[in-house]
Amino acid sequence: MMRRPLPPAERTAGPVVVSGVSSDAHTWNLVFLHLLIEECGHAVRNLGPCVPPDLLVSACLDAVPSLIVLSSVNGHGHRDGLDSIRAVRAEPRLAGVPVVIGGKLDVTGELAPERTRRLLDAGADAVCTDDTGVHRLRAILASRPAHTPLAA
Amino acid sequence: MTAHPSAIRAPDFGPHVRAVARTGGTVVQPRMGFTDPARMRAGLRAVRACRAATVGTITVDSYTRVGDLAAAAAAVGDDTELNGYPLLTHPLPVTRAVLADVAGMPVQVRHGCATPEAIVAGLVAAGLSATEGGPVSYCLPYGRTPLTESVEAWRRSCARLARLRDDGVRPHLETFGGCLLGQLCPPSLLVAMSVLEALFFCQHGVDSVSVSYAQQVDHAQDVAAVRALRRLAHELLPTEDQHVVVYAYMGVFPTTRHGARRVLTDAARLAAAARAERLIVKTEAEAFRIPTIAENVAALEAAADAAVGPGDPVVDVDEEHRIHREAATIVAAVRDLADDVGTALLRAFRRGYLDIPYCLHPDNAGGTRGYVDDRGRLAWDRIGRLPLGGLVRPRQGRRPTAASLLRDLNRVRDRADGPDAAGLPPARPGDALGD
Numbered sequence: 237m238m239r240r241p242l243p244p245a246e247r248t249a250g251p252v253v254v255s256g257v258s259s260d261a262h263t264w265n266l267v268f269l270h271l272l273i274e275e276c277g278h279a280v281r282n283l284g285p286c287v288p289p290d291l292l293v294s295a296c297l298d299a300v301p302s303l304i305v306l307s308s309v310n311g312h313g314h315r316d317g318l319d320s321i322r323a324v325r326a327e328p329r330l331a332g333v334p335v336v337i338g339g340k341l342d343v344t345g346e347l348a349p350e351r352t353r354r355l356l357d358a359g360a361d362a363v364c365t366d367d368t369g370v371h372r373l374r375a376i377l378a379s380r381p382a383h384t385p386l387a388a
Numbered sequence: 389m390t391a392h393p394s395a396i397r398a399p400d401f402g403p404h405v406r407a408v409a410r411t412g413g414t415v416v417q418p419r420m421g422f423t424d425p426a427r428m429r430a431g432l433r434a435v436r437a438c439r440a441a442t443v444g445t446i447t448v449d450s451y452t453r454v455g456d457l458a459a460a461a462a463a464v465g466d467d468t469e470l471n472g473y474p475l476l477t478h479p480l481p482v483t484r485a486v487l488a489d490v491a492g493m494p495v496q497v498r499h500g501c502a503t504p505e506a507i508v509a510g511l512v513a514a515g516l517s518a519t520e521g522g523p524v525s526y527c528l529p530y531g532r533t534p535l536t537e538s539v540e541a542w543r544r545s546c547a548r549l550a551r552l553r554d555d556g557v558r559p560h561l562e563t564f565g566g567c568l569l570g571q572l573c574p575p576s577l578l579v580a581m582s583v584l585e586a587l588f589f590c591q592h593g594v595d596s597v598s599v600s601y602a603q604q605v606d607h608a609q610d611v612a613a614v615r616a617l618r619r620l621a622h623e624l625l626p627t628e629d630q631h632v633v634v635y636a637y638m639g640v641f642p643t644t645r646h647g648a649r650r651v652l653t654d655a656a657r658l659a660a661a662a663r664a665e666r667l668i669v670k671t672e673a674e675a676f677r678i679p680t681i682a683e684n685v686a687a688l689e690a691a692a693d694a695a696v697g698p699g700d701p702v703v704d705v706d707e708e709h710r711i712h713r714e715a716a717t718i719v720a721a722v723r724d725l726a727d728d729v730g731t732a733l734l735r736a737f738r739r740g741y742l743d744i745p746y747c748l749h750p751d752n753a754g755g756t757r758g759y760v761d762d763r764g765r766l767a768w769d770r771i772g773r774l775p776l777g778g779l780v781r782p783r784q785g786r787r788p789t790a791a792s793l794l795r796d797l798n799r800v801r802d803r804a805d806g807p808d809a810a811g812l813p814p815a816r817p818g819d820a821l822g823d
Binding site: 258259260261263264266267268271272275282284285286287291310311312315343344 | 450453454456459463468469470471529530531532569570571639640677678746749787789790793794797
């Protein structure tokens with residue numbers, strides 16, 4: 237589900253920040269996204285798993301990202317992701333940096349619409365919880381200016 | 389602190405598993421954890437009652453795992469279902485009541501925490517004495533805690549468990565070192581890590597231990613690896629009270645019923661063929677959500693049935709020796725770094741003698757890479773500074789693409805979900821990671 241068009245891209249030449257959320261230890265989703273985003277022509281700053289909101293914000297202030305991609309598959313993403321998104325949106329210097337969240341965001345396997353709504357209301361620009369997620373992420377990346385990828 | 393005086397003490401975990409396995413074959417165990425105490429209790433009762441030799445599990449939720457007890461309490465407060473049992477949030481009498489009517493069955497707490505002192509204190513207070521993890525296996529692949537902190541925390545946790553012996557209890561620790569990231573780590577490093585963590589436990593006073601190995605991509609290679617693990621553990625661990633535990637596949641899990649059943653059946657056959665004393669199952673719901681009690685029971689019974697399989701398998705002895713030699717070499721190189729196993733582990737990661745493929749933790753050197761070779765087995769693509777120079781010729785391939793990584797990660801799922809009961813057609817070289 238995508239609620240609004242992504243913000244204009246001109247100020248956003250930095251890398252894409254890929255991050256897990258605070259209670260999620262999974263790594264493969266982050267490794268996969270890292271490779272995928274680099275292949276789409278963007279540099280990646282991969283923060284790894286178990287990233288609490290304050291660390292996410294400080295790392296983003298440091299990286300000045302063009303896009304923030306949050307991924308979670310442990311079932312707590314609808315709560316943890318909310319905290320992460322709120323923290324990013326509470327930081328004026330990150331205003332306008334789009335945030336995409338995806339994965340398996342609750343323990344039922346089907347994210348309830350009100351949970352998706354809450355993530356969007358908190359400031360997520362897209363919530364990707366089904367098979368179309370990767371396709372949509374590619375489309376979002378294609379709409380962003382490519383950044384010189386880091387050496388492999 | 390001693391166990392609750394009114395609690396009927398369960399048999400000690402390690403001796404119980406070994407005794408049951410000697411006569412009845414592989415003991416099966418779920419990965420079960422529910423938020424609601426009544427459901428947790430019903431789950432444990434169902435595990436005890438099911439048609440298999442079982443031990444019980446309380447899997448802790450991941451807020452408790454990362455020490456965010458406020459979030460766990462908030463979730464319990466507003467009835468949000470967590471992905472496990474919030475051991476440190478429910479009052480102690482509640483947890484004791486959960487355990488009260490399964491007192492004859494040993495119950496292990498599974499948690500995933502790099503700094504588990506509070507969880508260990510909580511399980512001891514609840515009258516339990518068995519848990520799992522390790523200073524490396526619950527640190528590097530599972531979060532951001534610095535390795536030095538994890539090693540210190542595990543020293544203290546082992547010491548706390550070891551004190552149970554004053555009360556006549558034999559505490560048990562299982563290493564999670566045989567899993568690491570669950571996929572794409574060649575077996576020799578899984579075996580080495582398992583043995584190193586068990587050595588750490590023994591050095592810190594917990595000498596009832598189990599060493600783990602997670603099912604990977606190739607059955608014959610897995611059988612060889614578990615046999616190598618058993619051998620190395622026997623050679624190096626200073627205790628008789630040791631056993632081997634196999635984990636049903638920890639990677640991307642099949643999404644069909646028959647696929648999940650196939651992988652679980654293979655895991656049970658692996659445990660039987662390599663004579664592992666214990667098997668931790670996965671359920672048909674694994675790919676989607678936290679499984680129900682009924683799904684857990686079905687998996688336990690199916691695994692127990694499948695583990696009563698062929699006795700003497702055809703063993704790839706060359707592979708077994710190769711894995712044993714690599715693992716023994718890694719363990720010896722690490723142990724040479726310090727008498728204290730914890731110090732040796734820290735130095736080993738700093739030098740890259742230990743280096744987990746694909747692990748993003750800042751304390752991991754990140755110089756190694758595994759891949760699935762053209763026989764469909766795990767192999768080294770890069771060994772970084774692992775002390776395997778004379779033993780392994782790594783492929784040194786190109787970096788994987790997102791697509792090739794995904795193909796390797798999904799390989800077991802796709803093979804099991806596919807219609808061909810005979811399994812995957814032989815892999816083409818182009819299937820290998822990085823080609």
